[in-house]
Amino acid sequence: MKTDTVFKKAFNRTLDLMVRSEMEDPLPSENALRRRLGVSRTTIRKVLGELDQRGVIVAATRSQVQDRQVLPNDYFPDVETMPRNLHIERHFMEWMLRGDTKPGTSINELELARHFGVATSGIREFLIRFSRFGLLEKRPNSGWIFEGFTEEFALDLFEIRVxxxxxxxxxxxxxxxHSPLWEKLETLKRAHLDLLEEIDYRFHDFSSLDNRFHRLVNEASPNRFIDDFYDIITFIFHYHYQWNKRDEKQRNHAALVEHLGYIDALLSHDLSRVEVAAGAHLSSAKETLLRSLVTIA
Amino acid sequence: MKTDTVFKKAFNRTLDLMVRSEMEDPLPSENALRRRLGVSRTTIRKVLGELDQRGVIVAATRSQVQDRQVLPNDYFPDVETMPRNLHIERHFMEWMLRGDTKPGTSINELELARHFGVATSGIREFLIRFSRFGLLEKRPNSGWIFEGFTEEFALDLFEIRVxxxxxxxxxxxxxxxHSPLWEKLETLKRAHLDLLEEIDYRFHDFSSLDNRFHRLVNEASPNRFIDDFYDIITFIFHYHYQWNKRDEKQRNHAALVEHLGYIDALLSHDLSRVEVAAGAHLSSAKETLLRSLVTIA
DNA sequence: GCTCTTCCTCTTATCGATAAAAAACAATAC
DNA sequence: GTATTGTTTTTTATCGATAAGAGGAAGAGC
Known part of the structure; x- marks a missing residue:
């Protein structure tokens, strides 16, 4: 009863590599494929079997069949490649951030399970995982209470973040x-400058850059609890801004400029400049979040 | 297939209250009992039914039966009142801290489930919950890796704690x-002084005092993420020192004295004194933990 | 008219079963 | 022998079923 999303995704990915001619013909060995796709050999064999079945390759030699083009509908649809837990996550976040889910609402596992079309155990596991984000509370032998994505939450979050x-x-x-991270920072600075040039149509790319930058800052002196906390931030922001596109371009433009100031401050090695730049960036991020919370409510 | 630990615990608790004459005769109404024991009325009724069945009370009037003493073996044994998740937690922590569980060990859900005599879902849920403590990592579609209760872990933990x-x-x-917390702090100070007097035989009581004190400090300006982090600390220390009693009395005595210095610093409102006292206390707690890690290994 | 209890429904905790995927083992080829 | 493929075993992800517990509606008692 496990889903076969791993197989389907690996299958699609293999087709993709073939189409884009990034895969030799005949295909590499099972072990090589396994490493390339990051799945077990069991799955690779299933993929090869299916490709053979469909006449895309000859399994025995792993060579592509002539005149058998890969067609668009050879691919499995995207829904079928999404693992259950991700599916639940998406649904839940939509339910939470979109719906009229007020603080204090109680969460009913069974109802969500039916609503999302999954077994209750999946919901439970998700809720347990999600509870670390500080938005839920559990009452034993009773349900979960949703505490609300409120201003208070945002303030708690930002206090720690700062x-x-x-x-x-x-x-x-x-x-x-001579830390190699300086090099990486320079690369990131260039990426920022590039994006700034093309901000008009590439403003969506900012969020991944943002992530890379803040993770790089943490890399200099790793601490697992800080990393974990940054996971929370990433997650929350990802979903929140996915459903909240207001002023996205301006927001990202402003943040980009702030990042550049922050990066230069780091490069200068001047501690007080760093503190000022980082502080400025974070407080504007905070203001942005708080403002968007108000407009939702 | 739920366990009936809630019922059994409520039953034992009721007997207890009766024995200690803290419960009126006849017993209060179902609703009153419900509030007192913190369980649902359904459970209360089950308890009353059982008491009647065993001839301890007459359910109809809820009055105690004359000459029917509560006997020691009226109580359900303690094991049967422990909910599954706690049972798993205990077992797991013992396995982790006692056994020769080296960093990098992979954790097998099925094996643990058989070992602990529970279904795999219980183990999974526990592991998911526990993973927030930064000691486990999950490989999707494969198992969990135990990262070890190492010096590095302790250092990460203490950096954040400080x-x-x-x-x-x-x-x-x-x-x-005029914050009411000053009053509470004074009370706590007295509790510390009392304990200090009797440290020779009451040194076990320190850990609950420690907890109360640090939680009180956080209470002045609550932040859910800090509270959550303190849960981690409490949990880790609870189990770690449960299986590591070396020098317990001296350790606790020293910590008690440090607390008193810290408390006085707080009472003085002098920020720099506070910082010094808090810093001193934490660094000695850190040294203690690190030392105990070395002696284990 | 309120509280208390009876009856009933809904939800959570927990188990066991099973397909998918991983991993270990065995056989073969070069 | 080393890499590769074929086969078998083990483990995880996921479902559905069910007893325990929570909680609501409505009658019964004062």
Whole structure:
């Protein structure tokens, strides 16, 4: 009763590589494929079997069949490649951020399970995982209470974020001059400048850049709890702004400029400049979030 | 297939209250009992039914039967009152901290389930919940990796703990003079002094005092993420020192004295004194933990 | 008219079963 | 022998079923 999303995704990915001629013909060995796709050999064999079945390749030699083009409908549809837990996550976040889910609402596992078309155990596991985000509370032998994506939540979140970010930024700036991270920071700076040039039509790309930047700052002196906390931030922001596109371009433009100031401050090794730049960036991120919360409510 | 631990615990508790004459005769109404025991009326009725069945009370009038003493073996044994998740937690922590569980060990859900005598879903849920403690990592479609209760872990933990504690202590000291928390702090100070007098035989009581104190410090300016983090600390320390009693009395005595210094610093409202006292206490707690890790390995 | 209880429904905790995927093992080829 | 493929075993993901527990509606008692 496990889903076969792993297989289907691997299958699609293989077709893709063939189409884009990034895959030799005949195909590499099972072990090589396994490493390339990051799945077990069991799955690779299933993929090869299916490709053979459909006449795309001859399994025995793993060579592509002439005149058998890969067609668009050879691919499995995207829904079928999405693992259950991701499916639940999406549904839940939509339910939470979109619906009229007020703080204090109680969450009914059974109802969600029916609603999302999955077994209750999937919902439970998701809720347990999600509870670390500070938005849910469990009453034993009874349900979960949704505490609301409120201003208070945002303030708690940002208080910690500022503490962690300042700490990491300081440690980053104090690194030895031959740390490889300086190099990485320069690369990231260039990526920022590139994006800034094309901000008009590439503004969506900012969020991945944002992520890379903040993770890089943490890399100088890793702490698992800080990393975990950054996972929360990433997750929350990802979904929140996915359903909240207001002013996205301006927001991202402003943040990009702030990042550049922050990056230059880091490059300068000047601690007080770093603190000012990081502080400024975070407080504007905070204002943005708070503003968007008000407009939702 | 749910366990009936809720019922059994409520039953034992009721007997207890009766024995200690803390329960009127006849017993209060179902609703009153429900509030007192913190369970649903359904459970109360089951308890009353059982008491009647066994001839301890007459259900109809809820009055105790004369000459029917409550006997020791009227109680359900303790094992049967422990909910499954707690049972799993205990077993797991023992397995982890006692056994020769080296960093990098992979965790097999099925094996643990058989070992602990529970279904795999219980184990999964526990592992998911536990993973927030930063000691496990999940490989999708494969198992969990135990990352080890190592020195590195302890250092990560304490770095965050120091940040949070200093922040909370500063905010505590800055509170207005008529905050009710000052009163609470005074009470706690007295409890510390009392314990200090009797440290020779009551040294076990320190850990609950420790908890109360640090939670109180956080109370001045609550932040859900800090609270959550303190849950981690509590949990880890609880189990770690449960299986590591070396020098317990001295350790607790020293910590008690440090607490008193810390408390006085708070009472003085002097920020720099607070920082020094809090820092001193935390660094000695850290040294203690690190030392105990070395002696284990 | 309120509280208490009886009866009933809905939800959670927990189990066991099973398909998919991983991993270990065995056989073969080069 | 080393890499590759074929086969078998083990483990995870996921479902559905069910007893325990929570909680609501409505009658019964004062």
């Amino acid at each position: 503490m962690f970010e300042l700490r990491s930024a300081r440690l980053f700036a104090k690194q030895s001059d | 940040m949070f504690e200093l922040r909370s202590a500063r905010l505590f000291a800055k509170q207005s003079d």
